[in-house]
Amino acid sequence: MGRLAVVGALLDGKPVGLRAEDGLIAELGPGVEARDGDELLDGNQMALVPGLVNAHTHAAMTLLRGYGDDLPLMQWLEEKIWPVEARLTDEDVYWGARLACVEMIRSGTVRFWDMYWQPGATARAVEDAGLRATIGAPLIDRGDPGEREALERTALESLELLGGRQRIVAALAPHAIYTVSEPALRWIAELSEARELPIQIHLSETEDEVSDCLRAHGERPAAYLDRLGVLGPRTVLAHGVWLDDSELDLIAERGATVATNPVANLKLAVGRVFGFRAARERGIPIGLGTDGAGSNNSLDLLSDVKFLALLQKHEARDAAAVPAAVAWDVVTGRCAPLLGATGRLEAGEPADFLLVRADSPQLSLGDLVSNLVYAASGAVVDTTVVAGRVLMRGGEVEGADEVRDRAVERARRLGIT
Numbered sequence: 001m002g003r004l005a006v007v008g009a010l011l012d013g014k015p016v017g018l019r020a021e022d023g024l025i026a027e028l029g030p031g032v033e034a035r036d037g038d039e040l041l042d043g044n045q046m047a048l049v050p051g052l053v054n055a056h057t058h059a060a061m062t063l064l065r066g067y068g069d070d071l072p073l074m075q076w077l078e079e080k081i082w083p084v085e086a087r088l089t090d091e092d093v094y095w096g097a098r099l100a101c102v103e104m105i106r107s108g109t110v111r112f113w114d115m116y117w118q119p120g121a122t123a124r125a126v127e128d129a130g131l132r133a134t135i136g137a138p139l140i141d142r143g144d145p146g147e148r149e150a151l152e153r154t155a156l157e158s159l160e161l162l163g164g165r166q167r168i169v170a171a172l173a174p175h176a177i178y179t180v181s182e183p184a185l186r187w188i189a190e191l192s193e194a195r196e197l198p199i200q201i202h203l204s205e206t207e208d209e210v211s212d213c214l215r216a217h218g219e220r221p222a223a224y225l226d227r228l229g230v231l232g233p234r235t236v237l238a239h240g241v242w243l244d245d246s247e248l249d250l251i252a253e254r255g256a257t258v259a260t261n262p263v264a265n266l267k268l269a270v271g272r273v274f275g276f277r278a279a280r281e282r283g284i285p286i287g288l289g290t291d292g293a294g295s296n297n298s299l300d301l302l303s304d305v306k307f308l309a310l311l312q313k314h315e316a317r318d319a320a321a322v323p324a325a326v327a328w329d330v331v332t333g334r335c336a337p338l339l340g341a342t343g344r345l346e347a348g349e350p351a352d353f354l355l356v357r358a359d360s361p362q363l364s365l366g367d368l369v370s371n372l373v374y375a376a377s378g379a380v381v382d383t384t385v386v387a388g389r390v391l392m393r394g395g396e397v398e399g400a401d402e403v404r405d406r407a408v409e410r411a412r413r414l415g416i417t
């Protein structure tokens with residue numbers, strides 16, 4: 001793998017140099033200079049910051065962006081999304097995911113957690129784009145014993161497809177408690193335990209999900225998952241909007257992570273705000289997700305991190321509810337080790353970082369972290385580096401036009417645009 005040097009960039013307001021070798025940061029600090037043979041990045045007027053982590057998305061849903069906007073969740077899924085998804089091919093998912101990767105690279109995301117059909121195609125897209133991802137095939141059996149066999153087959157096949165790839169972690173992704181049966185969830189928990197696989201699942205996104213769970217199982221969603229063995233330190237719970245205090249206690253005890261998706265929750269009008277402060281007080285690891293481009297509709301975490309902070313402030317009637325520094329820790333993965341990024345820039349860490357335009361109107365005055373959270377969008381990102389490889393330089397991602405054209409073609413084929 002190549003060697004890379006950044007010179008003259010600002011880190012915490014001071015000029016530094018950074019050298020990367022074999023995908024890791026080799027040296028970082030004042031006085032670090034480029035060596036012969038290093039690929040050189042000029043950090044003049046740039047600030048060096050860690051890459052961002054998208055804790056929950058469905059990358060290839062870029063193809064479905066804007067399709068069925070403004071519908072309630074279940075109607076949107078049943079009438080719009082699921083009929084199209086039933087027709088998706090490998091090539092559709094590949095180009096949809098490539099488009100998502102371009103958008104993520106441009107807005108500073110270096111790693112994401114994905115749940116989507118044809119996970120092998122997403123993995124291929126991520127490898128080709130140079131990003132990192134934890135990927136799982138959506139597992140659904142709807143309580144049908146015939147479908148349960150298919151679910152197990154899908155899970156095992158997806159692990160084969162996702163294994164042994166660069167920068168890809170295979171996960172199990174049971175879709176939700178209302179689409180996956182109790183025996184299937186138990187089977188998934190056992191497989192996760194046996195192979196030490198992460199699990200990602202949608203949980204407590206809507207009030208109906210909670211009342212249906214109480215009616216069907218006599219317990220709330222987190223307690224139900226816990227009884228089946230799904231709630232553990234390898235589990236990421238997407239949404240968690242309707243979790244109550246007893247569930248947060250349980251999640252904290254089990255060490256599961258919550259991926260909050262404030263923009264998708266607002267757009268789908270789920271009616272409640274994730275209890276961020278209550279979760280944090282209990283030490284629950286928290287990440288920030290965009291959710292898919294079908295329900296956000298953007299993958300720009302620098303936009304969503306502002307929503308995260310503002311929504312929590314508004315709900316708590318407390319301007320200090322989520323300070324900028326905390327929001328920044330969440331979006332860089334520092335608050336959720338399971339997500340796979342430390343959010344730290346230092347020697348020995350993976351060379352996953354951004355150069356943001358310190359001379360842009362949004363960043364040129366005031367505190368950098370405050371500006372990144374409250375003022376910036378992905379447009380301030382100039383350079384994105386993952387594993388020491390430059391994926392974007394000067395705002396340009398190589399091959400982006402072709403990716404866009406091919407994705408548009410695939411969406412047309414599906415009859416979406």
Ligand SMILES: [Zn+2]
Pocket residue numbers: 056057058202238291292
């Ligand atoms: Zn989702």
